[in-house]
Amino acid sequence: MTRRLILMRHAKSSWTDPRQTDHARPLNERGKESAAALGDWLHAQSYLPDQALVSSAERTQQTFAGLALPLTPVLDDGLYHAGSLRMLAALRAATGRTVLMIGHNPGIAEFARDLVGSPPDHGRFRDYPTGATLVADFAVESWAQITPGTAQVVDFIVPRELTA
Template sequence: MRLILMRHAKSDWSGPATPDHDRPLNARGQASAIALGDWLRLHGYLPDEVLCSTATRTRETLDELALTAPVDYVSRLYHAEPWDMLDILRGGKGSCILMIGHNPGIAEFAQDLVSATPDHPRFHDYPTCATLVADFDVADWPEVTPGTGQVVDFIVPRDLTD
């Protein structure tokens, strides 16, 4: 089973009256999400199911990725804690799931899931649009336990533009 764990792309903070849940992506975030979608396709990291927070910035990130997998918008993923993310993942149906969420929970979840962290200076702070690809030697998602994921790849948008 494969999990692609992505933090939403960079959002727009220019409208201070905009509720946090409704903040859209900014131009840099849109470009980053497009680049990450291209990167996913280039490497064959194509989900067959997407679990996405209901926040505007996560939904727009997903739109810019331009993937074709069925999507389940999960309100519990909005600012979810790591244990909530694990519970949501355990309900997944696909063999390759893309989960899009928020910090700090997604960074903690990524660290909890893998047996060894990737040698990348940005893994622990999980910047916007950071993406982990991890494999699990299980038959079904309910069998996933912390510390059992094997890192396949990890990338941040700057890796694609520098």
Template sequence: MKRLILMRHAKSDWSVGMPDHARPLNARGQKSAGSLGDWLRAQAVLPDQVLCSSSARTRETLDLLGLGDVPTRFEDRLYLAGPGTLLKSLQGASGETVLMLAHNPGIGEFANSVVERGPDHPKFAAYPTGATLVADFDAGGWSAIRMGTARCHAFIVPRELT
């Protein structure tokens, strides 16, 4: 079995007047990222590999999760990536439990496409900032995974944690 933690970055700060790729988190986003890390630990769902967009807000989200020293690949191709690119990146993963941190609309579309059936949650389709899906695949390796084959294990949005 392979486990995917699919997380959209926490809330970013639009007031800073920076280019999109360099935009940091706002105060709410910083608090949410910490809460999401606490939730992952409480659920005993911790990654042994991270695939992360190279943007400032995904890097900051990852740092504030407080996961410790997890092998991480920062990938430019995950910045504003669509579902196909996200799938290709994931198919190259090597961990048993992989955290993928990226952006909407691609990550929300990917979440909706990768599961057999989405969770019964009013926010799943919109995949708001900080949305986190934990999904399981019956596969021996990431290269074998396909869209529509994951089982939803859990789904959370930061507003439920703060």
């Protein structure tokens, strides 16, 4: 039995209001387009999650909304700027078979690198730009059994590949 993780960094956010807190920053127009393109890609590839773990930040919530997936996300304050260990703990507590997790750099890039046994041959995997999405499978019965370095990469994409 396998479990699938869709690990996504939020789409491009807006910096237009200097008074706004980091947590409250929304997506900019490019970010909204990227989120919609990523949603189209997830549907076209049949990478459809049955659970979504999303940072409570505005930009991650808007990224999730732009994906147009038919499920209600679990908003997790602990995923806001979480490091790899915190993200691993959240994933180990997941209940879905295919889990979408949306978070922030630098933690999400570190988490992706920690999870995969062999990284994808993609020039942007290490820096994990906004909207970067890893799809990876684990040969486990439950998320509680996952360990770093055991994910098998299924796919990796960045929004520019979809919107170019």
